[in-house]
Amino acid sequence: MKKLTWGQVTVLIVTTIPMIAVGGFGGWGTYTNIVSEFGRAATAAGAVAAGEGVTLVLALVMIVLTMFGQSSPTVVRAGLWLAPLAASTIGVTVADTLTERIVYALTPLGMCGAAEGIGLLARRIVVYSTNVDIEAQRRNAAILRRIAYHRARAERHPWKWVRHMSALVAWRLMGRLGHSDATLGSALTDVQNIRIVDGANTALAAMFDSAPELPAATPRHGVAPPSATPKAPRATATEKTATPPATEATPPDGGAPGPPVPCYEPGTPQYVVRELWLRLNHQPIQSAITAALDGAGLASSEQQARKIRAQVRRENPALPGPRAA
Known part of the structure; x- marks a missing residue:
């Protein structure tokens, strides 16, 4: 699970504070408008609760469900659109003139927009931390x-x-299909990047491979040495048995050694990526590599994941390719 940095937390706090302020001013404006028309504070509070308050409650429900890894029901998603409309309808109904209708209809949008904005930010935080978008x-x-x-x-x-x-x-x-799905977009980007790199590799190989190809080497056959003329043994020395010449050992068919497999130290980013690759039995995407590096306690980023994956693929050509779409 990813953790927010201090900079991200600061930006979220600075962004959320104006949303809360705008929502508070919107609810206060609606409350003031209803009081001026009816003259009763309880009626105004009920109107604010029925419009902006319902939107705030539905946004909080969506936040809690998203944190629990569950999708929001249809009633909650529809309420986030209908509650602001109900609040604006109340303002239009109680207004006396055209100008008041326009102002009263737009005033509830402040609190409704703040509630939906805070709910969307909370959902995106959960998606960033878990890499799982339940709604998508x-x-x-x-x-x-x-x-x-x-x-x-x-x-x-x-x-x-x-x-x-x-x-x-x-x-x-x-x-x-796949609209607003960040995971699918990342996977498709990885596949496209792999194809671009393979195409560039083929083009560069065709450009720089201008030397003529050498003919295939023919295997050498052992030549039998000429037979030596036997000499008469001396009377004082024992006869020595001539040893036959050693013939060249022919390598067995298919015994050509493959490319050497590099040995990575356990705990290094290359070791983690290769183990993930072998476990998935296909080329992992950048998000999976980032999660694996983060789980191993190593520095993780999209650029570093792409760089390490390219290095492991270059040094281990026998690894399987990307998963078929």
Whole structure:
């Protein structure tokens, strides 16, 4: 899990304080407008609670559900859009003139916008810390279910016009798949970067490989030495047995040694990346490498993850390639 730095925490605090101030002024403005029309503080407080207060409650519910790793129900997501509309409707209804209607309709947007902005910031903090976007996964899962249904109906429904409409709906849903999914975007970027690097490598090899290719070497055969003329042994010396000449050992077929595998020290970034690579059985994406380095207590960043992965791929050509899409 990633941790926020002091700089990020400071920026979040500085950003949240104006949101809280804007929300407070928006609620106070709505309260003042209702009091001026009805003259009752309880009625004004109830109107503020029914509009801006509901939006704040729904935003807090979404924050808590996101922290627990759960997606927000449809009622919560719809309420974040309908509650500001209800608050503006109350202001338009109690106003007397056109000018007052415009002012009263825009005043609740201050607190409603602040509540939704704080909820969105909290959700993004959770996504940054856990690398899991629950809302994006929920949307993608819902789209995939609808695509599967319409594809099945486009192939097997007895009515021709229904099959045609389902095919069109399925194609339209495919265009929305993966929208606002940071994980999918990072994975697609990694695949595209790998293809660009491979293409550049091929182009450079074709440009600089201008030397003529040498013919293949022919294997050498052992030449039998000429037979020596036997000499008569001396009477005082024992006869020595001539040892046959040693022939050259022919290497067995397929015995050519492969490229050497580098040995990384345990605990180094290269060792962590290669172990992750072997465990996944495909080339890991940058987010997975960053999480593995962070789990090993090493410095992690997108640039460093890309650099270490390129080094490990260059020094270990036998590792598997990226996972097929």
